[in-house]
Structures are given as C-alpha cells and as structure tokens.
Amino acid sequence: MPQQDLQLIEKLARQPVEDAPDRIVYANGWGAHGTFTVTGDITCYSCASVFSEVGKPTPVFTRFSTLADGQGTVGTERDVYGFAVKFYTGDGNWDMVGNNTPVFFFRDAHRFPGYMHALKRDPDTHRRSPAALWDFWSRSPEAVHQITMLMSDRGRPRTVRHINGYGAHTFSLLNADNERFWVKFHFKTLQGPGHRTGAGTSGDDPREPAQHDLCTAIAAGDYPRWKLCIQVMPEAEAETTAYNPFDVTKVWPQADYPLIDVGILELNRNPDTRLAEVEQAAFSPANIVPGIGFSPDRMLQARIFAYADAQRYRLGARFEQLPINAAKPAAHQPDKDRTIPPVADGNPAKPGAGAAPDHRYRVPPLTISTRYDAYNDRDGNDDYSQAGALFRLMPADAQARLMDTIAGAMRDVPLEIVRRQLAHFHAADPDYGHGVAMRVGLASDSSQKPQAAA
Numbered sequence: 001m002p003q004q005d006l007q008l009i010e011k012l013a014r015q016p017v018e019d020a021p022d023r024i025v026y027a028n029g030w031g032a033h034g035t036f037t038v039t040g041d042i043t044c045y046s047c048a049s050v051f052s053e054v055g056k057p058t059p060v061f062t063r064f065s066t067l068a069d070g071q072g073t074v075g076t077e078r079d080v081y082g083f084a085v086k087f088y089t090g091d092g093n094w095d096m097v098g099n100n101t102p103v104f105f106f107r108d109a110h111r112f113p114g115y116m117h118a119l120k121r122d123p124d125t126h127r128r129s130p131a132a133l134w135d136f137w138s139r140s141p142e143a144v145h146q147i148t149m150l151m152s153d154r155g156r157p158r159t160v161r162h163i164n165g166y167g168a169h170t171f172s173l174l175n176a177d178n179e180r181f182w183v184k185f186h187f188k189t190l191q192g193p194g195h196r197t198g199a200g201t202s203g204d205d206p207r208e209p210a211q212h213d214l215c216t217a218i219a220a221g222d223y224p225r226w227k228l229c230i231q232v233m234p235e236a237e238a239e240t241t242a243y244n245p246f247d248v249t250k251v252w253p254q255a256d257y258p259l260i261d262v263g264i265l266e267l268n269r270n271p272d273t274r275l276a277e278v279e280q281a282a283f284s285p286a287n288i289v290p291g292i293g294f295s296p297d298r299m300l301q302a303r304i305f306a307y308a309d310a311q312r313y314r315l316g317a318r319f320e321q322l323p324i325n326a327a328k329p330a331a332h333q334p335d336k337d338r339t340i341p342p343v344a345d346g347n348p349a350k351p352g353a354g355a356a357p358d359h360r361y362r363v364p365p366l367t368i369s370t371r372y373d374a375y376n377d378r379d380g381n382d383d384y385s386q387a388g389a390l391f392r393l394m395p396a397d398a399q400a401r402l403m404d405t406i407a408g409a410m411r412d413v414p415l416e417i418v419r420r421q422l423a424h425f426h427a428a429d430p431d432y433g434h435g436v437a438m439r440v441g442l443a444s445d446s447s448q449k450p451q452a453a454a
Contacts, residue, residue: 048291083165109302162194
C-alpha cells in the first residue's frame, strides 16, 4: 500500500521543499569563500576589529548576482550586478551588501516596490516590459546617472571576477574615541579591464558562463582579488557639501575625498554545496559590528529593515543560524538558547530557558541636522551634472556604444516615454541627448526640457 511505504512518503514530501525559495531580486548568483587581509592602518577612523592591525586576516564569503534575472540565466546579461561580502569578524558578522556601480536609480525608498514591478516580468504576459521600465526611469530624473553606467560598457562585465564592488550608500566609521566619520566603500578588481563590447568571448560555458568562470579560476589556483578602499568625510563636513552626501544617486568626488587603501579581498575556495552556501547565504546591511555604523541615507535606512525581513520570509526566522550565516564566535549568537530550536546546529532548545542577554551592538545616535533629517526628495537636487560629467569622461567610441545601446533598449517603447527620457539625457549633456535622439529618429525632440517627475 502506498501509504505504508514510509520511505516513498518521505521522499515525496521532501522533494517540493528541498530548495530555498528564490530571492525576489538578485536571485541568480554565484559565490566563493576567501579571506580579507588588512594592508592599511585605518584605526584612526574605525575601532572595528576587522581593521585592528595590518596583516590581520578575516574569513569571508562573497556572493555575486544579477539584479533582475531569475535562477538559471547565464549571468552575462546587461544588468546591475550584486556584490555582497560577509566578513566573519571576531565581533560577529559584518555584511557589505552592494553592487558593481557606486550609485543607484533613485534615493527615495518609497519608489523601490514600484521599480521592482517595472523591472520584473509582467504578471499577465510573463514577459519583460521595456515600456514599463523606461516609463519608471523617465519619471525619475535622478536615474540618469545609473542608466548611463548600466548602458555603458560596464553594464556587461566579461566575468564577475572583473567587476568592482561598491557599498554605494554612505556608512559611518567610529574610532576608539567615538568620533564619527562618513565613509564610502570601494572594492577595486585586480583582474584588470573586463567589459564585453561584443557578443561574447571564446571559451564561455553557454549554460552558466559566470559560474563556470569563477569556479574554474579558483579551482586552478587563479584566485580573484579586490583591493578595498574607502573615502572618508569628517562628520561635520556633511553640513557644508554642495550636494547631499547621503544621496545614493551621487558619488563623492575623489579629488575631495581620495581613496584610502585598506586591504585585499581574495577568493580561494569554491562552495562545497551550492544550496547550503550560495543560496542559503543571507546578507543584510543591518549586520554591522562595533566601529561601523549607518547614516541618514534613506535607501540604506529602508534596506536595514527590508533585507533581513525578506530573508526571514525566504529562509525562516532562524536563518542566521544556518552555517553559512552563523557568526564564528558562539558568544555572538545570543538567541541560541531560546525556546525555538536552532535550525542548523542540531542542539535542542532548553525547556523553559529564558531569553539570552542581548549583546548586539547599538550604533551611537546620529547628530545630523535637519538639513538631511527631513528633506524633499525632488527639491533642490542636481540630478544631471554627475551624469553629464560621466558621459564626457568616456572616449568617443564608448559614448557611441552607450547611445547605441540605449536606442536599442528603447525599441518599441511608446514615443511619449522616449521623449520624456530624451529630455533627461539632454539635461545631462546636449550631445548625449542629441546622440540618442538621432538614433531613435527623434532628433528634433532632443532639446526639450525635462517634465516634472511623478
């Protein structure tokens, strides 16, 4: 009788739930273990144990991913690439959760759900909708900076070993005297240039080239490496900058805040089990350690909640006790003896045990003024200067590829939306707007003024 075949019942019951549910975004990913080693002394800025002495190693797990694609895509598409690093420090886990670009499409977290709806597949047709995506971007003047990066050569990295990683948001560092400094994190690839300007390269695995390349390189001992650098701004200077230093759609000029070398990230071990490591790895910018803190960046403040909440939905309330997510020192797992059994280490909960002491690090309160505490997302923001400067930094052939790519992506997009977006390109740089307009057959419309954003 089938109901008496307990082995069959167990097999049938386990099969539908044996995989972790996909992430809503950044679902298609690849990862590896490695080490971060300090090469520069920044103890004057941060008392974080991970930076405590030159030469100190810290184990890490890094996950790369594409923003829009689901599982099983090849990983060479034009997209924003996720770059997330989990540092297993002596004070607990620090998650640096960023992208391969130093900015994002918008600065107001209220727009994030709408962007996800525009980015993902249409629920009726299950097809991507360029019209929906460009409609969203065209109503977001601040998006033109990120669009310029995405549609340029860097939007198609040769491999994930060749991408840079950026925290993008402004974070804070605190030193032993409790002085606060604002900071931007940069991971600079040491693999050399690696953008795709054609259809691909020889030797690609047509099924999973990104995963194949990363795993093969590590297995061969060709360990990918990145240099971690920071930009540092004294706390008080945030009050006097001409731009909002907490606006994730903008970069800090390196002439004003030069890069400071901190250390080397090296990936040197492939995962043993993709499900238990790459897919169950759960990152959240809420995971910080003493010496590292947050900022008034509105997008960052939203992500502090949203990322951990999404992982609870995807992996369960005890996701932080999965081996890939667990802090190395047991002292930094304060929930271990609570009444809900841990999911990872197999130890039963102690009956009647009360809550363990809460040892989590609490960031000192921000002392920022009302200039950034409450501001209008649209009023007084220069959303075009940095995008125009980026366009003018590109050589002519790169500018041409950028504008060709944009024109191709706008194919079949309604003219009303195209015209609205052309105004943003023209506001960033007249040649930028005119070049795209020529390519979409609307040269006479390239100089119109941007419409008010929705």
